Amino acid sequence: MTVATTAPLLPTYPRAPVTFVRGEGCRLFDDDGRSFLDFGAGIAVVALGHCHPAPLAAAQAQLERLWHASNLYWTVPMAELAERLSARFGGARAFFCNSGTEANEAALKYARRATGKPGVLALHGSFHGRTAGSLSVTGQAEKRAPFEPLLQQVSFARPNDVDSLRAAATADTGLVLLEPIQGEGGVRPLDAAFVDAAAALARELGALLCLDEVQTGVGRTGSFFAFEQLDVRPDLVSLAKGLGNGLPIGALLVADNAPEGFGPGDHGATFGGNPVACAAACAVCDTIDDSLLASVRARGAELRAGLAGLAAVGEVRGAGLLIGAELDRPAASAVDACRGAGLLVLSAGGRVLRLAPPLTVSEHEVEEAMATLEEVLG
Ligand code: PLP
Numbered sequence: 001m002t003v004a005t006t007a008p009l010l011p012t013y014p015r016a017p018v019t020f021v022r023g024e025g026c027r028l029f030d031d032d033g034r035s036f037l038d039f040g041a042g043i044a045v046v047a048l049g050h051c052h053p054a055p056l057a058a059a060q061a062q063l064e065r066l067w068h069a070s071n072l073y074w075t076v077p078m079a080e081l082a083e084r085l086s087a088r089f090g091g092a093r094a095f096f097c098n099s100g101t102e103a104n105e106a107a108l109k110y111a112r113r114a115t116g117k118p119g120v121l122a123l124h125g126s127f128h129g130r131t132a133g134s135l136s137v138t139g140q141a142e143k144r145a146p147f148e149p150l151l152q153q154v155s156f157a158r159p160n161d162v163d164s165l166r167a168a169a170t171a172d173t174g175l176v177l178l179e180p181i182q183g184e185g186g187v188r189p190l191d192a193a194f195v196d197a198a199a200a201l202a203r204e205l206g207a208l209l210c211l212d213e214v215q216t217g218v219g220r221t222g223s224f225f226a227f228e229q230l231d232v233r234p235d236l237v238s239l240a241k242g243l244g245n246g247l248p249i250g251a252l253l254v255a256d257n258a259p260e261g262f263g264p265g266d267h268g269a270t271f272g273g274n275p276v277a278c279a280a281a282c283a284v285c286d287t288i289d290d291s292l293l294a295s296v297r298a299r300g301a302e303l304r305a306g307l308a309g310l311a312a313v314g315e316v317r318g319a320g321l322l323i324g325a326e327l328d329r330p331a332a333s334a335v336d337a338c339r340g341a342g343l344l345v346l347s348a349g350g351r352v353l354r355l356a357p358p359l360t361v362s363e364h365e366v367e368e369a370m371a372t373l374e375e376v377l378g
Contacts, residue, residue: 004031016339023050026358026365028344036339039357039369040346044183044215044322047242047284049358054287055245055280062279069275071268077278081251084285088224089237091256096249096273100214100240101129103250106267107210107236108133108151108175110254114261115206117174119153121165126156127184128177128212137177140185159190162197169201176202176209180226183215186349187317187324192230199232208258210236214250215322218242219288219359222297222320229319235259242359245284249277288359296320296359299366303355306370312377313353323355324348327377334376343372 004019018036022029026049028036041047048055062077069075082094095106112118122128126139135144136151144150153172158164159182169176176198182188202209211234216226220242223229227237235258240250248271254261300320307316307325314326327334331347331354338345346354357365 016336018339025049025052026361034342036342036344037365037369037372038344039355039361040344041356041358042246043241043346044220044356045241046246047218047220047359048245048287049360050246052245052287052360054283055247058283059247059276059280062276066275068271070270071273075273075275075278077275077282078273081273081278081281081285084282085239085251085253088285089253089255090233092237092253093256095252095254095262095267095269096278097251097269098248098271098274098277099129099250100212100238101131101134101250102269102272103214103238103240103252104128104134104137104177104210104212105131106252107177107212107238108137109267110236110252110261111175111208111210113266114208114259115174117172117207119155119170119172119207120151120175120177121155121157121168121173121207122177123159123179123182124156125159125182125185125188126177126179126212127182128179129214159188160194162194165194165198165201169205171205173202173205173207176205176207177212178209179212179214180216180230181221181318181322183322183354184348186352187322187354189317189319190230192232195227195230195232199234202235208235210234210238212238214238214240215356216319218284219293219296220320220322220356221318222293222300224288224293226319243281243284244277245280247274247277247280249274249281292359299357299361299363302363302366303370306366307355307373310374310377321355321357321359321361325353325355327351327353337376338372341372341376343369343376345369345373 122137124139128134155168157168237253348354
């Protein structure tokens with residue numbers, strides 16, 4: 001196949017033997033010219049599809065003007081993106097960084113500073129990132145174990161179990177951290193009542209509620225933020241993945257009525273708020289309008305119905321275009337077989353097949369993906 005697959009990289013990922021050289025909409029092309037239908041979108045990143053004209057034009061124009069100035073100064077794209085995200089949230093200030101894990105690191109530090117309390121309450125099965133702080137609050141013991149000791153005073157509760165949540169809380173809890181739908185942990189949505197109870201508990205404890213919307217945010221579930229479908233208004237929201245349509249960017253949003261946390265020198269990121277990434281992200285935000293969100297919900301419903309009709313599929317979960325299907329076989333084998341048939345999909349744990357196509361996916365592309373899934377899953 002290709003020389004790239006022997007490149008000297010650390011083996012942190014089980015990379016498939018395929019080298020992509022071009023992307024367009026929901027299609028990726030490898031170095032042999034083979035076309036793939038991309039229902040993984042770079043792990044829920046390429047929100048508008050590959051090389052979408054809006055972020056492409058915005059990033060290209062910004063590349064001609066200014067690449068970097070540092071956070072010692074203001075830049076127009078960063079200010080404009082902060083305005084857009086604040087408007088979507090209904091009043092929030094932003095800290096910009098480069099990834100989801102960094103957005104969660106910012107949340108951990110913000111809550112610590114704002115509440116003066118070191119404890120974090122998170123959920124079993126959660127995933128918040130790979131850096132030391134985010135890993136400490138990731139509810140998957142096998143991922144944490146090789147790196148312990150990590151942050152202390154982290155406790156985990158069972159998702160959708162209010163008693164377990166209350167039992168795991170302590171007077172030291174300064175942050176309650178939840179994914180509205182656990183993505184990596186198997187596409188497991190939280191109940192509105194559970195999130196409501198978590199918000200009430202955070203208020204009682206004098207803790208902040210942070211929703212990790214790194215995977216669910218930026219339209220993925222059919223609303224700009226997944227929390228819009230829950231009856232909750234968080235203090236903090238972390239975003240990344242879809243925001244830059246593939247350019248690296250993360251953000252922590254802090255609600256205007258949340259307690260003050262950071263002052264000058266408390267936190268930073270050299271590349272945070274990069275003008276090119278922010279210009280692309282502004283174009284992403286502008287493109288995610290009501291009609292695109294309606295399409296996300298419609299395509300998601302078609303996919304869920306199609307999956308539910310397959311004999312190899314048990315429970316189908318998720319919202320919008322973040323979908324998990326319990327299979328009667330290991331998901332990894334289905335992912336490989338789909339790729340062999342020209343369809344890129346994801347797994348989320350042992351037997352969960354995860355679909356997260358670009359939000360712009362067409363009805364025809366959904367039909368094409370379903371035909372391949374039917375063929376592969378038999
Ligand atoms: N939080 C959630 C919910 C995620 O799904 C991920 C990545 O999958 C992260 C955080 C970490 O993001 P990143 O890989 O950009 O650091």
